[in-house]
Amino acid sequence: MTQAEPMEPVEVGEDAVALPVGGAEFKLALPVFEGPLQLLLHLIESRELDVLTVPLAEVADAYVDHLTRHPVDTANLSEFVATAAQLIYLKSKRMLPAEPLPPLPTGSDEPDEEELRRRLLEYRALRDAARAMGEWDGMTPVMRREPRESDLPEVPAEPLPASILAEALASLAAIPEPAPPPPEIVAREITIGQQIAVLREALSRGGRIVLQAILERCGSRTERAVTFLATLELVRRRQVPAAKDELFGPIVIETLPEGSR
């Protein structure tokens, strides 16, 4: 977009505020406000008002105006909005004819000007302290003694045997290269049903099989996986019992005696 082109009126974004449009109150560098108290305090201080005495309702418009023109950090949006609501409430109270209000029930969360003022004062005191701390941060550091060598934790005295590395390398080398891929992709479907048939067939011959032996004969990983799933399916249907005596031991599958099916 260049200035020579005729432009549609556009929504003025946050960056556009920085255009030099003149005016005494114009500020080039707009501070970014992280929180509502920071913004409120800035509005009061930039008008050279006294936090102690200024009716906070007087800054309500400026506060809301700022929020509508400058997007704020969404993480703290609710805080900004809550404070806006509080200020608008305080302003509305001032605009209405004075009328004695009924006393608030204790523990009410009715916006209270004094409470907000107290928070502003507390925030200002700590903000100023933080600014001062920023000034002398690291200016006059004090240092403790550097730890001596003897203070440092000891390294294990026993070196690890080098043979561990050699063994690790050997076992890596022992893993066979993966088989070269087939020249073309062959779509092959193996279903659990098929493998159930294979298992039944094997069982019908001996009445007792070792699952690992069946899996060894499988051609591919998929076939193995499906065969295993087929076994699980048979066990789930309670058509065969499967037993295993030890961890990683042979899994024995048997045909059930006729009567118990």
Next chain:
Amino acid sequence: MSAEVEVYFEALLFIAERPLSTAELAELAEVPRAQAEGELAALAERLQEDGRGIRLQRNEDAWQLVTAPEVGARLAAYAAREEARLTPASLEALAVVAYRQPCTRGDVERVRGVDSDYVIRSLLHRRLIAEVGRRDTPGRPVLFGTTFMFLERFGLTSLDDLPPLTSDAAQLAALVDVADGA
């Protein structure tokens, strides 16, 4: 007799590889705790008043010898220590913890009026603040306090060296007056 214990403490803290607690020092010197406190205070004062190159630093109940803040800048050049600057948000949170400790993350957020989870975590990470316990309220929130690292970085001998908050008391009193007058 008394000077003897003070000298012993000075030497002990010189070789100590970590801050020592009052109780530990009392036990090592075989003196009552109250006397140890007194000796340590006297040592701190002597180092300060004689304008020595080292000072006695206190955090909570622990003590360590550190260099004097006056020579800090020149030492930093020697030790090539350049700390990354703290952001205004971190400084604000750190100020709240420093002046209101022990305090919770909620306390920091209430004063600042903004979510302070990230800055608290970054201060913890820089070890300028540390967990010092839990508050006995629902949820048992973690309480934070400043560390030796904080004192070292800001050149403080103890938390008593923190400058008073501007006016706190005077302004809050004035606030009450204004409220009464209105």
